[in-house]
Amino acid sequence: MKNHPPQDLAAWLHDQLTRRGYDLGPRGGGRSRFAELSGISPSSVGRLLRGDPVTDIRVLELLARALGTPLGEILIRAGVLQPEDLPAADRAPTPTPLTIDQAADDLGIDDPADRKVFEATVEALQDAAATRRRQQQQ
Numbered sequence: 001m002k003n004h005p006p007q008d009l010a011a012w013l014h015d016q017l018t019r020r021g022y023d024l025g026p027r028g029g030g031r032s033r034f035a036e037l038s039g040i041s042p043s044s045v046g047r048l049l050r051g052d053p054v055t056d057i058r059v060l061e062l063l064a065r066a067l068g069t070p071l072g073e074i075l076i077r078a079g080v081l082q083p084e085d086l087p088a089a090d091r092a093p094t095p096t097p098l099t100i101d102q103a104a105d106d107l108g109i110d111d112p113a114d115r116k117v118f119e120a121t122v123e124a125l126q127d128a129a130a131t132r133r134r135q136q137q138q
Helices: 006-019 030-038 042-050 057-067 071-077 100-106 112-137
Strands: none
Touching (some): 042 057
């Protein structure tokens, strides 16, 4: 079986981030926000999304952790490993975290003003968690 090209990881990552509510447009701020929340440098996030090869295990570990995806799956998608290099259990996909909109829908929050408050609260909690992670890494 052949390795996945880095562009496969880029397309997959773009889809994952978009589904999680990150605006990846030129001025959307989603790349910077994901970089901050994940602990991955903004330049590495850019390389990942462009399809440039990124084989730094630390970056791929942070990516796996941020997305709640097994590291083995990330290594395969990045072309570092072949699927047969890992036992089947390591390749099992993990559930995709809900986007803020999906969570609001599931909770029955349908009033636009309530949704804005909910979104702002979740984003504030995510930012606080990212700050704690950065402080722990120092």
